[in-house]
Amino acid sequence: MLVEFFFTLRKYGLKSSITELLDLLQALQQQVIFADTEAFYQLARLTLVKDESQYDKFDRAFAEYFEGVAAIDLASQIPDDWLIPDIIRQLSAEDKAALQGLGSLEELLKQLRERLAEQQKRHAGGNKWIGTGGTSPFGAYGFNPEGVRIGQQGSGARRAVKVWDKREFKDLDSQSELNNRSIKLALRQLRRFARSGAATELDLNGTIQATSEQGGYLDLRFVPERHNAVKVLMLFDVGGSMDDYIELCQQVFAAVRTEFKHLEFFYFHNCVYEGVWRNNQRRHTEQVSVLDLIHTYGSDYKLIFVGDATMGPYEIDYPGGSVEHWNQEPGRLWLERLLAQYPKAVWLNPQPEQWWRHYQSISIIKDIMQQRMQPLTLEGLTQAIKLLS
Amino acid sequence: MSFQSTENYIVSDELALAVNAAMTLQKPLLLKGEPGTGKTRLAEELAQSLGAELIQWHIKSTTKAQHGLYEYDAVSRLRDSQLGSDKVHDIANYIKPGKLWQAFTAQQRPVLLIDEIDKADIEFPNDLLHELDRMSFYVHETGQQVSAAQRPIVLITSNNEKELPDAFLRRCFFHYIRFPDADILRQIVAVHFPQIRQQLLSTALDVFFELRELPGLKKKPSTSELLDWLKLLLAEQIPAEVLQQKQQQGGLMPMFGALLKNEQDVQLVEKLAFLAKRQGR
Structure with missing residues (x-):
């Protein structure tokens, strides 16, 4: 009974176990619910899914199993919070003037939606995604990896959408991009190794306890020293192709900043060469030599690169390959030096993972990093933290 | 049972x-x-x-x-x-x-x-x-x-x-x-404040949901914060009209401290209110 359903769930990547299926069957047997699909949906979710980030997968699997996969209401899912930061960033002076004319951001968003809708009609090719090269000034927003189609608001043919078809937990899916809080949560896992190393510190409470248990016979207890300060050295790629990900990187940065006491961060452009900088405005005057970096921060620092690694291969492999200045030694050498000093290192790449194989430079960097490259999603970040700890 | x-x-x-x-x-x-x-x-x-x-x-x-x-x-x-x-x-x-x-x-x-x-x-x-x-x-x-x-x-x-x-x-x-929807929230409020005036309640809920939908808030206000805020509104006897006026003109809602627990959030709301005011002019 329900075996088919169970396998549908597994097909969608849910890790439900047999025990949980038996729980569900037992609940049905005890008639917790009776002949009510919606209640069954809730009961099945209650017993089979143990994490709200999996709810979306469950919804999709449930919809498939019970057919009636009604069209998902995409129009209402245009992600305002993705759009707004991007709009603000890309505004030119004229746009800002126009914005004042239009009034609020909401107005602007509305207009944007209308314009996107029109654009879609012009590309009358069926379900076209909105591409980056559009004529609309807003066309660049089409990069949304989830591929949300816009412009269906007007279609009056709204079907009654079932609970699971609304997929309201979509934004909790861990494959999706991050928000500040989820980044913090992921980073928090780095705290795990608080006490490590040899037991050298006298544990006073433990000693008293142990001594008492022995009836007064002295029993010394030791604990490892507390290494509660995880040290992190972050290098951010700025400028050029990274502009698309500024918002995301800022969020990561803000989260990292509050989570670590020992955090050093520097910027680079495309690839690391002999100099990095702390202040992007004064990047040409106030560079810090990477050698100084290596000599200043000990090898117990964990090194995190954040960058899209999208560049010409010569920028990594050849002297003088840098697009900004003449570099005596190739970027690869500098990366390898950093990695030799910091054995715990990882590269976070905001580019969606499925695009990686299209860029030669990404695979080069990935090789240099010994495959330690992760996408900048919650799952990727969690993996990255595992690599670091 | x-x-x-x-x-x-x-x-x-x-x-x-x-x-x-x-x-x-x-x-x-x-x-x-x-x-x-x-x-x-x-x-x-x-x-x-x-x-x-x-x-x-x-x-x-x-x-x-x-x-x-x-x-x-x-x-x-x-x-x-x-x-x-x-x-x-x-x-x-x-x-x-x-x-x-x-x-x-x-x-x-x-x-x-x-x-x-x-x-x-x-x-x-x-x-x-x-x-x-x-x-x-x-x-x-x-x-x-x-x-x-x-x-x-x-x-x-x-x-x-x-x-x-x-x-x-x-x-x-x-x-x-999940965060309750407007209907359930109305029921919750009714349970806690039986004598709250209907008009004040619906305006307050409008303000509250608008605030929750604001992108970029560090800490979204939750049910318990809403209840605290309503308590204050009632204690101060702020009439619904004042609340409505504030909402239309933009500006921080009265007793905002109960809803916004973060300095940056307060600034964000203030900034948006400022924009709204300029647009109204």
């Missing part, structure tokens, strides 16, 4: 089903959700509606699973032995039962709340697996087996600060308490 909304606590159908299923199958129910959606409150109300005792175990970062079972107070035994007290010969005098023990030996089936389990060490849930499964444990010092006469109703809350181990999750039912 089924759990439903009470006079002073509103549960959604989903949640009621979850609680009832967990009670019927005698499984622990793990609750997650935004802070302030009434996770802890649920245990209190459940205990009250069943007329059962509520045993609360608040977890801290230093809590160990053993604390829930029992503690052996060896230090006072040592002291007693120095003083030559007779108590010292029976080790049972120094075994202090923990919350789980209390729950297992209660006269009537109690409600056991394990609050904020994610605060504890990452291994904590694993250490409790057997005890929650079998509802019994062994006291090494006295050789005593403590088992539950009847399985307590176990509610566990988590704020998602740490991931819980799979083995533990498999043994629980899981429910994610």
Whole structure:
């Protein structure tokens, strides 16, 4: 009974176990619910899914199993919070003037939606995604990896959408991009190794306890020293192709900043060469030599690169390959030096993972990093933290 | 025996089903959700509606699973032995039962709340697996087996600060308490403030949901904050018209401190209000 359903769930990547299926069957047997699909949906979710980030997968699997996969209401899912930061960033002076004319951001968003809708009609090719090269000034927003189609608001043919078809937990899916809080949560896992190393510190409470248990016979207890300060050295790629990900990187940065006491961060452009900088405005005057970096921060620092690694291969492999200045030694050498000093290192790449194989430079960097490259999603970040700890 | 909304606590159908299923199958129910959606409150109300005792175990970062079972107070035994007290010969005098023990030996089936389990060490849930499964444990010092006469109703809350181990999750039912929609929220408010004027309430809810939808807020206000805010509005006797006026003109709502708990959020709202005002001119 329900075996088919169970396998549908597994097909969608849910890790439900047999025990949980038996729980569900037992609940049905005890008639917790009776002949009510919606209640069954809730009961099945209650017993089979143990994490709200999996709810979306469950919804999709449930919809498939019970057919009636009604069209998902995409129009209402245009992600305002993705759009707004991007709009603000890309505004030119004229746009800002126009914005004042239009009034609020909401107005602007509305207009944007209308314009996107029109654009879609012009590309009358069926379900076209909105591409980056559009004529609309807003066309660049089409990069949304989830591929949300816009412009269906007007279609009056709204079907009654079932609970699971609304997929309201979509934004909790861990494959999706991050928000500040989820980044913090992921980073928090780095705290795990608080006490490590040899037991050298006298544990006073433990000693008293142990001594008492022995009836007064002295029993010394030791604990490892507390290494509660995880040290992190972050290098951010700025400028050029990274502009698309500024918002995301800022969020990561803000989260990292509050989570670590020992955090050093520097910027680079495309690839690391002999100099990095702390202040992007004064990047040409106030560079810090990477050698100084290596000599200043000990090898117990964990090194995190954040960058899209999208560049010409010569920028990594050849002297003088840098697009900004003449570099005596190739970027690869500098990366390898950093990695030799910091054995715990990882590269976070905001580019969606499925695009990686299209860029030669990404695979080069990935090789240099010994495959330690992760996408900048919650799952990727969690993996990255595992690599670091 | 089924759990439903009470006079002073509103549960959604989903949640009621979850609680009832967990009670019927005698499984622990793990609750997650935004802070302030009434996770802890649920245990209190459940205990009250069943007329059962509520045993609360608040977890801290230093809590160990053993604390829930029992503690052996060896230090006072040592002291007693120095003083030559007779108590010292029976080790049972120094075994202090923990919350789980209390729950297992209660006269009537109690409600056991394990609050904020994610605060504890990452291994904590694993250490409790057997005890929650079998509802019994062994006291090494006295050789005593403590088992539950009847399985307590176990509610566990988590704020998602740490991931819980799979083995533990498999043994629980899981429910994610979603933020209530406007209808349910209206019911909740009606339960807390019966005499609130309809107009004030609907304006206040408008302001509240508008605020929650604002992108970029660090901390979205939750139900408990809404209730606090309404309390203040009522105490200050702010009429609905004033609230409405403020909303239309933009500007910070009166008593915003109850809703916005973060300086940056206040600034953000102020900034948007400023934009709105300029547009109005």
